[in-house]
Amino acid sequence: MIPIRRIGFASFDSGDIEKSVDYYTNVLGLSLLDRVGGTAWLACPGDALSVVLNASQHPAGEAAHCGQIGLQIGPQDDLAEVEHHLRGLGLSPERVSDVGPGVAAQVPVTDPAGVRVCVHNALPPVPRAATCGVVPRKLGHTAFFAPDVQKTVEFYQTALGFRVSDWIGDFFVFLRCGPDHHTVNFLHGPVRRMHHIAFELNDWTHVKHACDELDRHDLHLSWGPGRHGPGHNIYTYHTNPDGIMVELFTELDQMSDESLGWFDPRPWHKDRPQRPKVWPPGTPTTNFWGVARPVGINEQRETNAPR
Ligand SMILES: [Fe+2]
Structure with missing residues (x-):
């Protein structure tokens, strides 16, 4: 088994993505890495990717839904070994490529709590411009x-x-x-x-x-x-x-x-x-x-x- 090294990201479905992006950039001070269609990728200074926001049809006033987190193996570790290990446990992970900034490829599997856990290789933090806000590490x-x-x-x-x-x-x-x-x-x-x-x-x-x-x-x-x-x-x-x-x-x-x-x-x-x-x-x-x-x-x- 290849052990997980650290958390990668958390992904949210938000009913008001403009408000969400404003909070994570202007209040928390994360860097906006990219924004395509209804998805925004953001990072703290110590991460390649920290938060993914997806525009959804959540009713106004309802809390955003976090149904997915990323967990990182080492940069040189082999994702194929992770897939093999998970299949040996009776699970059915299917590798996904071209995920977005901070994740080259990932192997998703759903935990017993219903959270989609996406195992991926760690990438180095992205150089960032100065921003305002809290700026967690x-x-x-x-x-x-x-x-x-x-x-x-x-x-x-x-x-x-x-x-x-x-x-x-x-x-x-x-x-x-x-x-x-x-x-x-x-x-x-x-x-x-x-x-x-x-x-x-x-x-x-x-x-x-x-x-x-x-x-x-x-x-x-x-x-x-x-x-x-x-x-x-x-x-x-x-x-x-x-x-x-x-x-x-x-x-x-x-x-x-x-x-x-x-x-x-x-x-x-x-x-x-x-x-x-x-x-x-x-x-x-x-x-x-x-x-x-x-x-x-x-x-x-x-x-x-x-x-
Ligand atoms: Fe806590």
């Missing part, structure tokens, strides 16, 4: 509701080589494919849909800058800043004009040496060493700094899971 992770979290975890481990970093109870799992504590997350929910998309910022100062940028565009935080337990990242959450919850984070735990089995020590860790574990639901797991998840954040309407 890279796409960090995606989180989805999944009706069967355990089955979804098994798929990511077996088919794609992910490792479990942490659980909250038995309903929220964090999976890594490289040094970052998590690249894909899944939490129990009755229907499949995106929980949030997360972009990495440089440091705490960048978080402050991001909050001021959001305010300048009349977008305000729904939660944070705070520090999560799993991953120990400083976080903020806001809902973008597409109705998607967006996390901007920094200081995510790193496991720079998998053979050790613990995350690189940090002053705020309470376990030494900090190994993958099961965290208890509720505060302080969700926020070391003490402010619990506010009632009214959209994920609470569609999950039965306690937290």
Whole structure:
């Protein structure tokens, strides 16, 4: 099996692509790589491609739909080996070429949560002109509701080589494919849909800058800043004009040496060493700094899971 190295992109169907493009370029500060017909490709400075936007017939006011993510193998790795491995598991991946900027070819497969996962070779970041806005360094992770979290975890481990970093109870799992504590997350929910998309910022100062940028565009935080337990990242959450919850984070735990089995020590860790574990639901797991998840954040309407 060729292991996944990092996340590539997330693809959204948006009912108002003009509004979506405006948010990702002028507020988040991603570079617009290309725009053809009803599709726009955008990237953070550290990515070859971070976000794909597709114009769709979604009713006005309905949240954009994320049905596809890209996951990257190494630049020299062979996609044919990925296809062979997935076929050996009884799956039916069909290679697609000429995908668009940042992706030369990809092998799509649908995970048990219903998300289309497109495996492709990593390409180097694209040189970019200066832009305004937050300008995250890279796409960090995606989180989805999944009706069967355990089955979804098994798929990511077996088919794609992910490792479990942490659980909250038995309903929220964090999976890594490289040094970052998590690249894909899944939490129990009755229907499949995106929980949030997360972009990495440089440091705490960048978080402050991001909050001021959001305010300048009349977008305000729904939660944070705070520090999560799993991953120990400083976080903020806001809902973008597409109705998607967006996390901007920094200081995510790193496991720079998998053979050790613990995350690189940090002053705020309470376990030494900090190994993958099961965290208890509720505060302080969700926020070391003490402010619990506010009632009214959209994920609470569609999950039965306690937290
Ligand atoms: Fe997150």
